Amino acid sequence: MITTPHVDWFALSPTLALLAVAASALLAAVLVPGPLRKPVSATVTFAGFVGSFAAAAVLYAHSADAHGALTGSLMRDRWGALAQLILAGAGALAVLVSYGERTKEHVSEYYALLAAAGAGMIFLAQASSLLTIFLGVEWFSIALYILCAIDIDRASRLEAGLKYLITGSFGSAFLLFGSALVYGATGTLRLDLIGRAVADRGLSDDPLLVVGLAMMLVGLAFKMSVAPFHQWTPDVYQGAPTPISGFMGAATKAVAFVLTIRILQTAFAQDAHLWTVLLAVLAVASLVIGNLAALVQTDVKRILAYSSVSHAGFMLMAVAADSALGGRAVLYYLIPYSAMSIGAFAVVAARERELGHDVSADDLAGYGWERPVLGVALWIFMLGFAGFPLTGGFIGKFYAFSAAYRHGWLWLVIIGAAATAVSLWYYLGIVRQLFLRSSAGAAGSTGTPSAPPRDALLQIAVVACVAITVASFFAVQPLIDLAKHAAGSLPF
């Protein structure tokens, strides 16, 4: 007689809400008549992300004491719940941004896959066994591969999807191989038991474990798009549908960082002397490569992609600090960063729809005067990315720097400050295009006399992103408290 384990449905509720929505959206593709398909599936998906957000909020409130659920496959704690809040919020915004984009083909399927990707990430935020971690990574990755290539008739989409599939599978293979080695060294799949086995049996210098840890970190670095594992990022962000690029930039990065910290702090705390140094090196590489490569880009989506690599470097500084302060810093950083990422890509999407082709920096000339709301919003996002005060980006960077400083790595802080200075060039370059250049000269043939009507939902999403970016500066204390309680549930 097999007694199946107790299922904590409440802990699973944020994931289940989105899974239900994914199934409903798929059914809508078949049952709902053509013209209604888009509003129905978009509304349902939006409701799913909002429901998931609400469930995660309740879960946060009721998970003060962290404990395993479903025989340790999941961890029910505030760390996961706060990450789920960020992910669900990013998904809801992505739905709003997407609404104006799709017209005919695969409308419901698009939303179903978006919900499925969100569900996978939200599941992964809680995953705490090597098995569920790998499955969660594949879950959201497969959905994203398809979303990138969903307009398969367009060569750029197909290229993005294929590149993402191949490099993503490469990263997953590293993760899987590393997990197998770690299992071989410790004999368990659960992160907490791995940590205990390493501590009790003195395995921290076991070659099998160390190689396994290194390979897992490589696999995760692909998902975090940390240099030198970032090569797919610009191509995929450029080729994918723009709302999906924004969603990937925000949510994939968020879940990869949250997961990495969970793995490192729970299972590999004994190996901190190894991975802190490794992550610091990767952080420097990301800061240098991301910022220098962004300088020479002309396509706005590529600039944003390299900027996301450099932001991975900033967040990695905080992870490498190996402290509760660092964990708090990453969680806080992710809130304004996700909003800015989705918002910036949304503005690019709006411009792209007006032009009918990819947006280069020159295409933004004078856009701030044509569309003041979007222009000012993009201005604020650029300042936020660069880390100006009055945006959450400032406090995020400040926290990341102070975590590295507290760890005694002044040199890392100096490199981070230098990288910020370099990044001003391209962030302010976009702002210059928006407001200080006239559209007549540069735009010419690409002017927008017959511009489509304003996309109200996209504008709402952009305004919401601005609100989050700015509010996270002023409401810093409540957010830091949230992040503090969340970080408290990991054994820093």
Place this chain on the structure above:
Amino acid sequence: MSLLAVTAVGNVLVWAVWVLAVATCIGTGLLVVTRTNPFHSALALIGNLGSLAVLYLLLSSEFVAAAQVLVYAGAVMVMFLFVIAYLGGKADAPWIGGRTWHQAASAVAGLAILVNVLVAIGMAAGGSLKHEAQLDQVFGSPSEIGRLFLTDHLLAFEVTSIVLLIAAVGGVVLGSHARRSEAEDAAALAAGEQV
């Protein structure tokens, strides 16, 4: 017949099966790389994977043997055959077009595996692989794996089905689109359809 004789017959049988499986394994392996028709290579690969499954059975890992047949010899090979059928005559044999770095890489990989096997045999002969692993009798048996799927790894087991379902949906989405030519695509773009 005495028990001893039965054991002896059993041993002979094991050896016979082993020799047969190994011969099939090597023979079909050679066929995979020497056939010029990719379809024949794929069929030979099925034989190769099947004989590997027999070897796993001889090592008393029933679950791995079954998975080998179901997943590799079954599902993966069907996909191989589909791809070959889809590409038709368009795929060249890999050695057409002179030496490439692929060949050098395969040679290095093959050599590495050979060294790996030789070292393992040498270590076993030298007695340095004699640690007895602390494993239960049931470790790796199909019933134990089934029990784990329904207890410790219940969630992972269920989630696997979701991952496969999403992949299947994706396959359908990417496969079932109305094909348009480049020109039509450009015209649609110009007409602002993407907008």
